[in-house]
Amino acid sequence: MTNPSPGLAGGDRQRVALGRAIVRRPKCFLMDEPLGTLDAEFHEVMVHELRELHNRIHATTVYVTHDQHEAMAMADKIAVMNHGIIEQFGTPQEIYNRPASMYVADFIGSPPMNFLKFTSGLQKGMRSVSVEGVEIALPEVHQDMAVSELALGVRPEHIRFNDSSILRGSVYGAEYLGTNQIVAVETGKGLLKARVPADRTFRIGETVGLELNSEKLSLFDCTSGRAVKSSLYTEARHG
């Protein structure tokens, strides 16, 4: 308590700065990347401390960061900004599960959402699309669209390995993370990253079949970058 502040470690100094903001009991906290300078291990501790502090004192807080993980871990609601415009404003789950644009889908998530680009028209009521001759089921499409460049968006954890699937690729690399692993697969549509349990080991070059979780797929119009309306997105508005 009586230490002069230059004698403190980085984390403690940032704690002092936060404490100094809190003692004033202001109406609103404005925080500008307060954790940006901390190393990885301590960073996680401080993210938890900050959110627990908020759970106790419930002060209105606006926090800006370029770190999507901080935003997801701490926010009640996130505004994803791009060139001065809010691309989407919603809870972390909404933004993650139903990204409004390709920009949001790519910015949030680590690794980010995978995109499989293809060209097709869309009619209301469609329940599947054809990507490279492979029919892929998806949430019911709620909008008509002339033939255009589209992208199917799939989160890494919504890809499963299934040798009988027609969608195939070869393993480019695997990243072991303890509880799970990220496997990068080279396909005709580019590199796809899947998050799967760590118990199976993969060989580089090994051929694998990929199965996508149909209920969780997003579809984007590549020209505007906006999400195509589908039952996945309308459910959100009603429920």
Add this chain to the structure above:
Amino acid sequence: MAEVSLQNISKSFGESKAVRNLTLTIRDGEFVVLLGPTGAGKTTTLRLIAGLEKPDTGRVTIGGQDMAGAAPAGRDVAFVFQQYSLYPHLTVYENLAFPLRSPARRLSADEIDRRVREVARMVRIDHKLENRSTRLSGGEMQRVAIGRALVRKPSIYLMDEPLSSLDAKLRGELRLELKRIQSELGSTLLYVTHDQIEAMTMADRIGILNDGELIQLGTPREIYSNPVNLHVAARLGQPHINLIPEGLVPGGQPPSGTKTIGARTEHLEIHAGNGTANAEIDWIEHLGDQSHLHLRIAGHKLVTLANPYVPVKPGDKIKLTLKDPLYFGSDGQRLV
């Protein structure tokens, strides 16, 4: 490429012991990551191999040859530093070609051109070969710095946190690329970092360094599943391993002498409370692909991963049990 071996190396700077009796062999073609906090002796270890520091005791051998008398230039190592150091007046191409133009190498212009273009493709900077190095983003500069090491074919690459100054997305991409390039080239590589993700995802073997001492050496899976002590257990895993006193959570079969239990997500089972609840959901971090459940049990806080669709909410009472956790004695050593 060659095997590099450190035998009983110690190095002090004044009163402080930077490296203590370090013995480590990096096999030919192996990717070894030394993981430890700032001040653990990681950078000093690299500098000792490169010949930028002289050990107080012990021996460094490269390809079986004792390096005791060898100057840095005679050791055939390539060093990538944390802060990229490019020649600002040269183009990307010239920066990459520079190490090959040393008079000692006598490479033909065609051979230099071929190597520069090959490596530029590997590190994905081939579209900017004619740019001045000062006109690049931070990520591009670091790719050139890595590329400049790769154009040579040294006995060993020494890399000192080369990705730490890059943003998260680029770091993720380069991790995958670097591991792939290394296995394609069959390079021997010693990489130091304080980032557990880099260590887990790239290493063939990880060495856990603390206070100048090598605490454990093993594959990422060995280090994660079978840590020798509490210190190692706490270095790997996200969320952080829960370290709780013996007796707090039921389940498991602690051997006698157990003081602390290490419980990762895979060691914790959550059941519906139904009158037998012993824990409460404090709050939930929704990370999208998965959630971190923050639990409270008898005044202790635990964090565990959960599928984001698990139907729990803050305030819910649950029953928490252990399944084959890690056991540690009062000295912090693992008990099996």
